[in-house]
Amino acid sequence: MSEPAPRTPKAEQTRATIVAAAMDLFRTRGFEGATMRGIADAAGVSLGSAYYYFSGKEHLIQAFYGQMQDDHLSAAREVLETETDFAARLRGVLTVWVEVAAPYHEFAGTFFKNAADPTSPLSPFSPESADARAASTAIFRDVVEGSDLKVASSLRPRLPELLWLLHMGMVLFWVHDRSPGQERTLALVSGAVPLVDKLGRLSRLPVVRGVVNDVVALLDYLDD
Known part of the structure; x- marks a missing residue:
């Protein structure tokens, strides 16, 4: 993977433009149908520039994951700053994710078909997705730590991870949800x-x- 480009305001704007163009093409052509050249053309940059910022389509998806986590955290900030009730915090965080993700629902099936492959770097469980996974888990850690919830001491450090897994199950349900x-x-x-x-x-x-x-011991075993 190429080294990250300098994070100047202009570079950040260019990166955001390329990511937005990629998402539009993924929505209309699917992940396989979109090409780096097509993404560069849609973003109004040279192919070399596109590769300067992103080493390939998979890298673009990782940038999208990161953007989604930033948007999710921003949308969840109000409930996290005002609520202490655990249920209210968790409900608010999960609900705002649905709102943030709504513009991408139409092409989510095509997108998650690739992400569901356990060998794909697009999988939310892949090493390449580690940063986005950690950022998402951190949101659920905030849900727990800022709440009134008291749980077994052995469970508390693992609870954010379990909530993230719950969230992944919800995302899969959301992908298949065709209700208004x-x-x-x-x-x-x-x-x-x-x-x-x-x-x-x-x-x-x-x-x-x-x-x-016993559940925590099983999780510890699976981590080894």
Whole structure:
């Protein structure tokens, strides 16, 4: 992968223009149908310039992932700064993601067909997606740390990761959701959040704590 171009205001604007052009072409032609030359032409830059900023289409998608995390955090900031109730924080963060992602829903099926390949660098679980994955998990860490939620001590450090996995499941549901305004996804969020809240609070009970410790031990094992 090429070295990142200097982050001057002009460079940032050029990068943003190329990413926007790429998203438009991915939407109309699909990921496979779009070419770097076509993206460069749509952005009004030379092919060399496009490659200067991005080593290929996969690198562009990683930039898009990063942009989505920035947009998601900006949209979630109000609820994170004003709410302390865990359920309200989690519901707000998941709901605003649906709003931020709405412009990309029409081509999400084509896009996520590539991202679903476990060997693809576009997968949210790939090494190439590590930065975007960490940024998204950090949002859910903020959800937990700024809330009133008290959970088993063994679970707390792993909870942001589990919430991110919940979010990934919601994203998959959203991709297939053809209801107006993705109402079914929003209904899923409304129904799932109280369950997550209750399960988290129950984790401190002695009768449940052993199961929670087993789950955490399994996660630790999978990390090794």
